[in-house]
Amino acid sequence: MRDPYEVLGVARNAPPEDIRKAYRQLAKKLHPDLNPGDARAEERFKEAAGAYDLLSDPEKRRRFDAGEIDAGGAERPRQNYYRDYAGNAEAQSRYRNASGFSDFAAEDDFLAELLRQHERQARQAPGADRRYQLAVDFLDAVNGATRRIMLPDGGFLDVTIPPGIAEGQVLRLKGKGAPSRGEGPPGDALVEIAVKPHRFFVRQGDDILVELPVTLAEAALGGKVKAPTPTGAVMLSIPRGSNTGTVLRLRGKGAPRPGGGHGDELVKLKVMLPETPDAALEAFLAGWQPGADYDPRREMQS
Numbered sequence: 001m002r003d004p005y006e007v008l009g010v011a012r013n014a015p016p017e018d019i020r021k022a023y024r025q026l027a028k029k030l031h032p033d034l035n036p037g038d039a040r041a042e043e044r045f046k047e048a049a050g051a052y053d054l055l056s057d058p059e060k061r062r063r064f065d066a067g068e069i070d071a072g073g074a075e076r077p078r079q080n081y082y083r084d085y086a087g088n089a090e091a092q093s094r095y096r097n098a099s100g101f102s103d104f105a106a107e108d109d110f111l112a113e114l115l116r117q118h119e120r121q122a123r124q125a126p127g128a129d130r131r132y133q134l135a136v137d138f139l140d141a142v143n144g145a146t147r148r149i150m151l152p153d154g155g156f157l158d159v160t161i162p163p164g165i166a167e168g169q170v171l172r173l174k175g176k177g178a179p180s181r182g183e184g185p186p187g188d189a190l191v192e193i194a195v196k197p198h199r200f201f202v203r204q205g206d207d208i209l210v211e212l213p214v215t216l217a218e219a220a221l222g223g224k225v226k227a228p229t230p231t232g233a234v235m236l237s238i239p240r241g242s243n244t245g246t247v248l249r250l251r252g253k254g255a256p257r258p259g260g261g262h263g264d265e266l267v268k269l270k271v272m273l274p275e276t277p278d279a280a281l282e283a284f285l286a287g288w289q290p291g292a293d294y295d296p297r298r299e300m301q302s
Helices: 004-008 016-030 039-055 058-065 082-087 098-105 109-124 138-143 216-221 279-286
Strands: 130-136 145-150 156-161 170-173 189-195 201-204 207-215 223-227 234-238 247-250 265-272
Touching: 004 016, 004 039, 016 039, 039 058, 130 145, 130 156, 138 145, 138 189, 138 201, 156 170, 156 189, 207 216, 207 223, 216 223, 216 265, 234 247
Parallel strands: 130 189, 207 265
Antiparallel strands: 145 156, 170 189, 201 207, 223 234, 247 265
């Protein structure tokens, strides 16, 4: 934070009247209501408010001049700025409401009216939003569900999980946040979704990926096998001569899309031999001779 004397443009030995006058001039020039959308002006207004807060307090000014505290007040946990004063009814500050400006606001009707407007806005401000995180099962995120969040005070929130919600998305529950400290409406509850991993499904965008084990005979001869999807098992046709890594597409069996429709399920085949020795299979393979054009390692040869 800059030197408060530099911020207000006054000498280090300036009397309180000069400090008050300098701040009044900056406040009228930089007030957010007079500079809508001007982030630089708003930052300078906050800076001027902080400087005036320090220099208008004789004890703070004495300690700052003596090097006991810095421009931010040192021992204070954080520097309070204009937006905190306007929006936080708990802020213990001389700028909590328009009365904190009574030492100079009465001298300027225009500035006084601006401060009265902010006081009314503070009374009508909504309560604070409250943030929560909700872990949901993979299939609940895909298909939708209703889950409950237990609150520290013993209450609860019922959260409707829309179908197709993704990791990190935030649901807003209107009016389920903190009550207003004045006359405004309550804030909202913001629920961030964390999706638990599934034991064999993986989501990629709106598509669902799954690795499906098949037997050697199913891969070589083809056939129909049962394949899992997020909404239940379906029969999947395995083409003759399939291999490990072959990907088959089940259209519309993925996650719901925000604009309508569904993604697909991509089924990656994995050829599995029996875990225990199979004498019949070994006998067959012992007598099988691959064709001359069959070489699974052809591309690895130099």
